[in-house]
Amino acid sequence: GAGVSQSPRYKVTKRGQDVALRCDPISGHVSLYWYRQALGQGPEFLTYFNYEAQQDKSGLPNDRFSAERPEGSISTLTIQRTEQRDSAMYRCASSPNPGPNYGYTFGSGTRLTVV
């Protein structure tokens, strides 16, 4: 697609429920990143993929968080047993190749609210 697409735009869920956030990167982009952004803060790294391989998941806060990109394109970030502290803007970004020569293109994000 023309840009990085994320869905849903907004998600309100009850504490304890599982949620799945979807990211559709720019077509052909090899690298896909998940970040979380609190209000008034910079993006905080969660995990990233090159093709379908998860390269680094050290930013995932705990084992309730997981991500996959099974076919090297669309990615899903899943949060199990959501807690109020999980409320944030979750942003996906993609870049053409791994490495320092390209910037990220960020999606519009999914605003998650856990009540």
Add this chain to the structure above:
Amino acid sequence: QQPVQSPQAVILREGEDAVINCSSSKALYSVHWYRQKHGEAPVFLMILLKGGEQKGHEKISASFNEKKQQSSLYLTASQLSYSGTYFCGTETDRGSTLGRLYFGRGTQLTVWP
């Protein structure tokens, strides 16, 4: 490993200049700069690789001092459209975390007519 940005906020009149600084406690491989307008996604401005190069994008340019582990973003003759929050993102190693960025807390820039 989060870089430190300064100042936290800048208020300018149209046509004035500004400098935003980004400082890291770790050696840097690259520095990215992004601008985010309220309610929107961050937008990539430029990337600087170690080597002390300076880059430009219209009237926005940046420098990277590898030894000091610092980068600065220069906005000259600011325009209303420059308003937003500016983030630096730093890449501190090229091993298993290739491509991972640590972002600063941002500098909020407001340009008044």
